Each structure stands twice: as structure tokens, then as C-alpha cells.
């Protein structure tokens with residue numbers, strides 16, 4: 779949305795050489811710390827969970843560790859659904875489903891609970907701050923599908939297009955990826 783784009787343009791810091799040489803890190807911390815900017819970003823993300831008539835089309839919002847958590851809960855409240863934290867490995871009690879992946883700067887693993895939440899057939903909106911190489915979202919899609927859920931949309935604040943995330947997410951139709959800013 780225009781409001782989300784303006785908020786991100788006004789408040790994002792670009793930091794060269796973090797977290798390693800060669801990376802220009804887009805730091806959205808000041809966006810989230812500004813009330814109006816945060817609201818604009820949450821509204822932009824939540825739009826991906828509604829159909830053309832405004833009806834909510836998802837059953838659950840999945841927020842990706844850690845910055846996706848800041849956003850996922852707000853998006854879920856806006857849509858009137860619950861939220862699931864897709865966690866970095868080692869944080870959740872067993873049993874879990876685990877998926878290892880690469881990202882722009884290193885490798886990591888994500889986990890979701892294998893018991894306690896009925897994910898079978900649930901329509902999911904994945905929420906995160908930045909789509910970079912797509913490794914994180916791809917791992918989350920794989921996990922949620924293994925649990926029997928249906929990934930309807932992926933909603934991110936910012937896409938770093940040069941890193942090819944969209945091309946990596948071949949498992950999703952192009953229209954499934956929504957970028958707010």
C-alpha cells in the first residue's frame with residue numbers, strides 16, 4: 779500500500795557491511811518503533827489475508843522468527859484469527875517438525891509443533907519482515923505443508939529483489955507473494 783511504502787521509505791536504515799562484508803542490511807527497527815508506521819505496515823500485510831470483497835480468506839497467521847513475530851500477531855488481530863510462531867530450532871518442546879535452510883548470511887533451521895495445533899487443512903498466511911533469498915519462507919512453506927496446512931499467501935513488508943527470493947519460491951504461484959512496501 780502507499781501508506782506502507784511511505785512508512786518504510788521514511789524510517790528504514792540501510793547499513794553497509796552488516797552482518798557481514800558485502801551485505802547492505804535494511805533495518806526496519808525504526809519502522810516498527812513508530813506507531814503510525816507500524817499501523818501502516820500491519821494494515822498492508824493484513825490485506826493479503828482478505829479476498830476482493832474484504833472477506834478473510836485465511837485461518838491462521840504464521841509469523842517467522844523473530845521479526846515476523848512482531849508483525850504476525852498484529853496481522854492476526856486485524857484479521858480476527860490466531861497466530862503461530864514458526865521458531866528457530868531448539869525453542870519448542872518436542873515433538874516438532876524441522877526444516878534446515880540457507881539464508882543471505884548463513885544457515886539456520888525452523889521448527890513448528892508436531893502436536894497440539896490442528897494444522898491439517900488450515901489456510902495459512904505467512905508473515906515476515908523481509909524476503910531476501912527466500913530460504914526462510916521456503917522452509918516455512920515446507921514445514922506447514924508437511925503438517926497438512928495450505929499456504930494461501932506470503933505477506934512481507936520488503937522484498938530485496940536482487941537476492942532472487944521470488945524465483946526460489948517456485949512452490950508458490952506468483953500471486954501468492956504480497957509485498958507491502
Ligand code: PRP
Pocket residue numbers: 842843844845846880881882886906907908909910911912913914915943
Ligand atoms: C531475516 C529476515 C527474514 C529472513 C530473510 O531473519 O527477518 O526472516 O532473514 O532472508 P531469506 O529470504 O534469505 O531467508 P533472520 O534469519 O536474520 O532472523 P531474525 O528475524 O531472528 O533476526
Ligand code: HPA
Pocket residue numbers: 802803804805806882908910911938
Ligand atoms: N534486512 C533485513 N533482513 C534481512 C536482510 C536485510 O537486508 N537480508 C536478509 N534478511
